[in-house]
Amino acid sequence: MNPLPFINSPVLNMVRQLSKDDIMWLESDRNYTYVHLCNGKKILLSKTLQLIESQLSNDDFSRVNKGITVNLRFIKTINVHQKNLQLSCGLRLPISRRRLPGLRAWWRSRDSR
Secondary structure, three states, X not given: OOOOOEEEEEEOOEEEEEEHHHEEEEEEEOOEXXXXXXXXXXXXXXXOHHHHHHOOOOOOXXXXXXXXXXXXXXXXXXXXXXXXXXXXXXXXXXXXXXXXHHHHHHHHHHHOO
């Protein structure tokens, strides 16, 4: 499936399009996903995190642990020793040991540009 510049969010009898640029991070809750937006709102979708990730670009989003995917544009800092990252809104999210090397490499390549 090709990545889209948005994801569809069904609301009552309508479908609302969420711009990927407005999504800060995604949080899995079994077969549901919370979409956390940059304006502070949180939207619940009845889709799995994996399904939503397939609609988003790997260049813009990265899974940081079993249940969280972040928009890379909103990462402010990465703390390798504490295994967490801080988003531009100040929220800290845990990074799994397995995902840390890839995220660290991305952070270094971003800094070298």
